[in-house]
């Protein structure tokens with residue numbers, strides 16, 4: 001692994017008289033003179049938040065060379081403890097003076113060579129943001145040198161003490177590596193980042209999977225006692241692999257009331273006439289019908305709340321519940337074909353950035369979608385079968401792409417482009433009935449009624465988009481009806497309004513997050529949030545190929561408006577149900593195939609604690 005700043009270090013004076021430890025035990029402010037490798041003499045200070053240094057020789061600093069040529073690139077003068085992942089003693093060795101003058105003037109070069117000397121050293125390991133891509137974190141190391149061993153040792157001890165106080169950092173991790181993920185580089189990627197974990201003294205138990213389902217089986221069978229001995233569960237792989245690890249954990253542990261089945265939800269929809277006005281001359285809308293209901297009937301509510309996985313309807317407040325304690329945090333190191341979850345949660349598709357988010361103990365909560373299949377085929381008996389998705393569930397186009405692409409796994413990530421084109425050309429639509437809880441009536445009303453007269457295909461309604469970012473205020477605001485982890489999830493159903501829409505669809509998609517990826521730079525829904533407790537339901541009604549291509553082109557470009565077409569129905573919702581009619585496609589859950597004739601889904605707000613801080617968009 002390339003460590004760009006490994007050559008920056010500090011070296012010290014030949015006595016420690018500059019060190020100044022305050023009388024309260026040296027825990028707040030401390031300062032001393034050192035040599036910073038490749039920079040020169042500095043006054044190093046430690047305060048409660050971190051380290052900072054000031055050059056004592058102005059010709060070495062502020063990026064100015066002796067020829068007056070400015071070179072301020074990567075010139076850092078402070079680092080917070082929260083951004084330091086390790087400090088190490090670096091033995092006795094060479095400390096170099098500023099590299100800035102070396103290439104520019106012979107006399108400077110000669111003088112600086114004289115300044116290169118051997119001393120005791122310690123290295124502070126952290127990261128720097130890439131100037132062009134702030135979400136991309138590069139390793140940075142600063143080596144400080146001093147002639148006195150004890151001075152170095154004492155600074156090292158103090159720094160280690162400060163790092164111990166950094167809470168929420170993992171010490172023990174269970175790591176699953178999918179060796180064949182993406183381009184088959186899962187193992188190589190883990191080998192590349194594992195040395196960062198070693199340096200940070202994070203213990204890892206590594207399981208390299210031997211087959212599909214291996215990680216699921218381990219997570220499903222691991223005893224809770226052993227599970228709780230880990231501070232986190234890490235997946236090195238793609239979105240599908242993360243989904244497998246997550247389901248292995250959740251399916252045997254999480255007990256929450258299920259979302260209403262399609263027949264339950266059809267009871268909620270009270271006919272008040274169609275609210276979806278068919279467009280004249282557009283045959284697609286002839287079957288569209290959307291109805292609204294006020295409050296749920298009490299009897300239905302009871303049925304819903306009593307039906308729960310593993311027979312429990314207690315939610316997860318119960319202290320004896322295996323899920324009610326501290327949940328392990330999950331981490332994902334990207335090695336897959338798409339890696340949308342990593343891109344949405346760290347802002348970069350980079351194994352080192354993800355490893356640093358994990359080691360530094362960054363934390364956010366991700367919404368998850370609980371998907372229940374009630375019936376696999378129209379002739380099957382009702383048998384609830386649960387799955388969780390962290391990013392996306394899609395039917396029609398998305399399902400056909402995933403099932404077809406299984407045949408072309410040998411092509412690697414390129415299979416999605418090839419199969420995507422094939423499926424697009426087939427242009428298949430599927431008849432279905434979808435019911436959804438209407439969370440934002442004003443949002444739903446905006447769709448088919450406010451069409452542009454000038455653009456035949458477009459609905460020109462636009463609203464201000466608030467993007468999800470690190471420390472997102474929308475994700476951090478407390479839900480009116482409480483977070484899923486504190487109340488039963490169906491409490492909101494009491495106030496729910498349900499809508500029904502039926503027709504032929506090219507695709508049906510439900511996004512938990514924006515799903516930004518390299519093929520869709522803004523994702524499916526640019527302003528989707530990681531932890532706001534909403535799903536984004538996108539129904540692409542049957543339309544001509546050129547119109548569909550237009551939608552896909554908008555998806556593929558930055559700043560596109562893929563939802564701004566009249567054949568696209570978009571709803572922000574907390575739950576929906578689906579029933580297929582006639583010929584069927586399959587569902588695609590986080591990239592994995594899921595067959596369902598009757599299906600329902602609900603969002604579980606903030607269900608997944610994740611080692612990430614959100615994208616700095």
Ligand SMILES: Nc1ncnc2c1ncn2[C@@H]1O[C@H](COP(=O)(O)OP(=O)(O)OP(=O)(O)O)[C@@H](O)[C@H]1O
Nearest residue numbers: 181182209210211212237238239240241336337591
């Ligand atoms: N050792 C293995 N051999 C074969 N398949 C495996 C192995 N380990 C895990 N898998 C399966 O591979 C699937 C895809 O993994 P992953 O998401 O890492 O790859 P990907 O290339 O990004 O694929 P996708 O685009 O389908 O998500 C996982 O769902 C998992 O079940």
